Amino acid sequence: xxxxxxxxxxxxxxxxxxxxxxxxxxxxxxxxxxxxxxxxxxxxxxxxxxxxxxxxxxxxxxxxxxxxxxxxxxxxxxxxxxxxxxxxxxxxxxxxxxxxxxxxxxxxxxxxxxxxxxxxxxxxxxxxxxxxxxxxxxxxxxxxxxxxxxxxxxxxxxxxxxxxxxxxxxxxxxxxxxxxxxxxxxxxxxxxxxxxxxxxxxxxxxxxxxxxxxxxxxxxxxxxxxxxxxxxxxxxxxxxxxxxxxxxxxxxxxxxxxxxxxxxxxxxxxxxxxxxxxxxxxxxxxxxxxxxxxxxxxxxxxxxxxxxxxxxxxxxxxxxxxxxxxxxxxxxxxxxxxxxxxxxxxxxxxxxxxxxxxxxxxx
Amino acid sequence: xxxxxxxxxxxxxxxxxxxxxxxxxxxxxxxxxxxxxxxxxxxxxxxxxxxxxxxxxxxxxxxxxxxxxxxxxxxxxxxxxxxxxxxxxxxxxxxxxxxxxxxxxxxxxxxxxxxxxxxxxxxxxxxxxxxxxxxxxxxxxxxxxxxxxxxxxxxxxxxxxxxxxxxxxxxxxxxxxxxxxxxxxxxxxxxxxxxxxxxxxxxxxxxxxxxxxxxxxxxxxxxxxxxxxxxxxxxxxxxxxxxxxxxxxxxxxxxxxxxxxxxxxxxxxxxxxxxxxxxxxxxxxxxxxxxxxxxxxxxxxxxxxxxxxxxxxxxxxxxxxxxxxxxxxxxxxxxxxxxxxxxxxxxxxxxxxxxxxxxxxxxxxxxxxxxxxxxxxxxxxxxxxxxxxxxxxxxxxxxxxxxxxxxxxxxxxxxxxxxxxxxxxxxxxxxxxxxxxxxxxxxxxxxxxxxxxxxxxxxxxxxxxxxxxxxxxxxxxxxxxxxxxxxxxxxxxxxxxxxxxxxxxxxxxxxxxxxxxxxxxxxxxxxxxxxxxxxxxxxxxxxxxxxxxxxxxxxxxxxxxxxxxxxxxxxxxxxxxxxxxxxxxxxxxxxxxxxxxxxxxxxxxxxxxxxxxxxxxxxxxxxxxxxxxxxx
Numbered sequence: 005x006x007x008x009x010x011x012x013x014x015x016x017x018x019x020x021x022x023x024x025x026x027x028x029x030x031x032x033x034x035x036x037x038x039x040x041x042x043x044x045x046x047x048x049x050x051x052x053x054x055x056x057x058x059x060x061x062x063x064x065x066x067x068x069x070x071x072x073x074x075x076x077x078x079x080x081x082x083x084x085x086x087x088x089x090x091x092x093x094x095x096x097x098x099x100x101x102x103x104x105x106x107x108x109x110x111x112x113x114x115x116x117x118x119x120x121x122x123x124x125x126x127x128x129x130x131x132x133x134x135x136x137x138x139x140x141x142x143x144x145x146x147x148x149x150x151x152x153x154x155x156x157x158x159x160x161x162x163x164x165x166x167x168x169x170x171x172x173x174x175x176x177x178x179x180x181x182x183x184x185x186x187x188x189x190x191x192x193x194x195x196x197x198x199x200x201x202x203x204x205x206x207x208x209x210x211x212x213x214x215x216x217x218x219x220x221x222x223x224x225x226x227x228x229x230x231x232x233x234x235x236x237x238x239x240x241x242x243x244x245x246x247x248x249x250x251x252x253x254x255x256x257x258x259x260x261x262x263x264x265x266x267x268x269x270x271x272x273x274x275x276x277x278x279x280x281x282x283x284x285x286x287x288x289x290x291x292x293x294x295x296x297x298x299x300x301x302x303x304x305x306x307x308x309x310x311x312x313x314x315x316x317x318x319x320x321x322x323x324x325x326x327x328x329x330x331x332x333x334x335x336x337x338x339x340x341x342x343x344x345x346x347x348x349x350x351x352x353x354x355x356x357x358x359x360x361x362x363x364x365x366x367x
Numbered sequence: 368x369x370x371x372x373x374x375x376x377x378x379x380x381x382x383x384x385x386x387x388x389x390x391x392x393x394x395x396x397x398x399x400x401x402x403x404x405x406x407x408x409x410x411x412x413x414x415x416x417x418x419x420x421x422x423x424x425x426x427x428x429x430x431x432x433x434x435x436x437x438x439x440x441x442x443x444x445x446x447x448x449x450x451x452x453x454x455x456x457x458x459x460x461x462x463x464x465x466x467x468x469x470x471x472x473x474x475x476x477x478x479x480x481x482x483x484x485x486x487x488x489x490x491x492x493x494x495x496x497x498x499x500x501x502x503x504x505x506x507x508x509x510x511x512x513x514x515x516x517x518x519x520x521x522x523x524x525x526x527x528x529x530x531x532x533x534x535x536x537x538x539x540x541x542x543x544x545x546x547x548x549x550x551x552x553x554x555x556x557x558x559x560x561x562x563x564x565x566x567x568x569x570x571x572x573x574x575x576x577x578x579x580x581x582x583x584x585x586x587x588x589x590x591x592x593x594x595x596x597x598x599x600x601x602x603x604x605x606x607x608x609x610x611x612x613x614x615x616x617x618x619x620x621x622x623x624x625x626x627x628x629x630x631x632x633x634x635x636x637x638x639x640x641x642x643x644x645x646x647x648x649x650x651x652x653x654x655x656x657x658x659x660x661x662x663x664x665x666x667x668x669x670x671x672x673x674x675x676x677x678x679x680x681x682x683x684x685x686x687x688x689x690x691x692x693x694x695x696x697x698x699x700x701x702x703x704x705x706x707x708x709x710x711x712x713x714x715x716x717x718x719x720x721x722x723x724x725x726x727x728x729x730x731x732x733x734x735x736x737x738x739x740x741x742x743x744x745x746x747x748x749x750x751x752x753x754x755x756x757x758x759x760x761x762x763x764x765x766x767x768x769x770x771x772x773x774x775x776x777x778x779x780x781x782x783x784x785x786x787x788x789x790x791x792x793x794x795x796x797x798x799x800x801x802x803x804x805x806x807x808x809x810x811x812x813x814x815x816x817x818x819x820x821x822x823x824x825x826x827x828x829x830x831x832x833x834x835x836x837x838x839x840x841x842x843x844x845x846x847x848x849x850x851x852x853x854x855x856x857x858x859x860x861x862x863x864x865x866x867x868x869x870x871x872x873x874x875x876x877x878x879x880x881x882x883x884x885x886x887x888x889x890x891x892x893x894x895x896x897x898x899x900x901x902x903x904x905x906x907x908x909x910x911x912x913x914x915x916x917x918x919x920x921x922x923x924x925x926x927x928x929x930x931x932x933x934x935x936x937x938x939x940x941x942x943x944x945x946x947x948x949x950x951x952x953x954x955x956x957x958x959x960x961x962x963x964x965x966x967x968x969x970x971x972x973x974x975x976x977x978x979x980x981x982x983x984x985x986x987x988x989x990x991x992x993x994x995x996x997x998x999x
Contacts, residue, residue: 025830040837042837042849042850069832070832070835071829071830071831071832071833071834071835072829072830073829074829076668079840086837086839087837087839087850089837090835091835092829092835092836092837093836093837093838093839094668094671094698094837094838094839095837095838095839095840095841096664096694096839096840097690097691097693097694097840098690100660100661100664100690100691103629103656103657103660103661103664103665103668104664104665104667104668104671105668106654106661106664106665106668107627107629107654107664107665107666107667107668107669107670107671107672107674107676108668108669108671108672108829109668110627110652110654110665110669111625111627111652111668111669111672111673111674112672112673112829112830114830115672115829115830132657132658132661133657133660133661133664136656136657136661332652332654335647336647336650336651336652339647339648340647340648340649340650341648344620344649344650346620346786346787346788347787348649349616349617349620349649349787350784350786350787352613352616352617352646352649353603353613353617353750353784353785353787354601354603354784355603355605357400357403357404357550357603357604358601358602358603358784359403359404359405359406359601359602359603360600360601360602361406361594361597361598361599361600361601361602362599
């Protein structure tokens, strides 16, 4: 049996931060306001520094009261993130941040809730929570720092390490087929999925902006360099010439292209990267970020190759659908009529079948 | 008006037994409700297989519901049924050994076919071979009479008509024990409101059963059990799981906190999720999580945000939640974890009761990770224990584990309704202001600066300006809450967390001893759901002149402050438990008292008679020893 929930599809089109108190007009916070007094303890050269700086620089732009922003993390290098932000924060346990953040977001409409996680935290031990948070479309912004390695436990392979990768726990090469986090998120019904990179501050900020604006779960994969255990794994994307040839920038309404190459769709819907000169103009893919059908976004995510030959970057998908937390609040607010009084609770306790024992005679 | 003889009884134990698809739980529930409304005191014991529909007619498929009702205070569902309603040969065979000689058996003869008999290993029908001659057997063709009564229902299939046989049986028993059926009629009308044909059929079968009793010569006598003398008040019948649910709602109301339940379905706890999911109009938010870990994680996230976070589970789920409970210990946030214990280890006996998670609740986490642990003693006490758990969790900012069990969860008893306004005032105050000054004299917030009395830290929820702070599972420096790996600080924090939990003992009632003659040498000490059987056993023993004292623990961590003193007062202390002696282990370790364990892990509550024998033997051996000493 299903029930028509009969609710306004949980405010479609409402911004991600609707319901979160804003700063008074004319006041603004700065990057410094979001910097905690704690010494940052990542390794020198870690990509996390750049992401932290970008986030601290971006948060003032939201115009929200600082006390209404919460960062929840799991375990791993990336998960130390909340300590360095002067907001409310919780450094929780391995893989569970999406579940914890779900309980927080479900009960507090007035908070902007962010999850910081890594490839091991989100995709190995916490894989179940990640896919279910995305499926439910809880209003969470999930920043997944992907460095394709376990850093905090000192260099074992991760669920995004490539096949054959030699690490401390795979001296003869990894046997596992890696996850593509974007494909996984799209398969889990995510309503917003994007990819960006630690070193591209401008792009990273633009993706954070789009994620914050989105109402619902937003998964942002951030390629992040681990200088100690997997150094340089994304270097080809950081070289200006190489990047131009390899990065397929996803811009809504525009052709998906990198350098002299464009993405074309064949008769069966599969995508391929071909030289523009060889492409049938009618088959060149124009990105439609808000397509309800996730097939095209999924096909784009499959253009990845282990050698980073072509890497789509940007927002793969951004669609509106009811969020779990809005819908839960809606069910509660439409069920309750007014403030609950002691008499209401008395009636609840009594239920429907009661009997009364009078004071026994003589007592 | 019946012209038959009506005989008065002071107590009756009835067991309804049939195939798991026969509707025995519903029949038992309805009979219980009718009995409750009559004002009898009562106690129930549903007992059913884990399989939803085990192979029909087999022993593993037997489901039963036992009800003990009386004109006086009832403590247990009864050791042995006076009446067995057996809907098929399997139900007879599975339950016969529990019946005392002279008990009444009502059997559904329609099911005693060659095939059904052979399914359970009867070569000859026990109805014909004389093996039941020491019982009062009433053979009734329940199915065919019910079907016959529904002859005019031409739109119903034979199968649908057969399904009404449980209502026929309920009608017959209602006549036999003079129970009013209006409540059941109203229940059926609500249940089948949109299926008028099925409703009419059920009502017809119910009344046909009642009329059958009145007219057939097979039943010469009907019985009455007068209302029990109970404290004045308004009562309802309640199961432990419902009482626990209501207790959580009432406690959240008194604490002025929104209630958030994160839970994953698991027997025998799921009914709490079902009950709370239906209470959205009281502001209750429930989330069926993707797994046990997410259930407790979401609850903890809600607590961080200032809600009353609750998770419900059974033993295997408690194991999965361990790491998150440890995080809650470190974060020092309120969290309610309800473990409705069942037989273990592993999947164990999902539908049967046990008390074997006590040590898991106390110690089943990494590191020194103390939490408060409480246990309800009866189904109705589940309400009070929920309120107490919330009081402890919010006052001390700690996880509290509630150890109920399958027996309490599904068993029921009359509950005198409390007044919400008279429940403890447990209103919570969140931190709103900085609580310290830094070295420059600026106001700052220290998330781990404790209340000197309770040692609880401030609960500062997101959205509070100026109190922005970070918490986490890494060890924190005392007061500031910043990450600290300092050896002395860790030692200090570990002891502080323990001292905080130990300090709860200051606010719980001392362990009370019931010793009417004030000269007993033997103490029986129970915890949790053994309260009913232990109390009944003590009553039985005292009725035969045995001097015995009784005490019962509802707080398992910390224990009431006077526990050691009480234990040392007695020459022998017997601790009955449905495990292999977990409380006994704790008491011996903590108080160096040589308590004696009496244990049973049969998936069923203790029998009062069995425990009374244990008590009598202990007391007698002590008197023997005294006599010998005197003689020497």
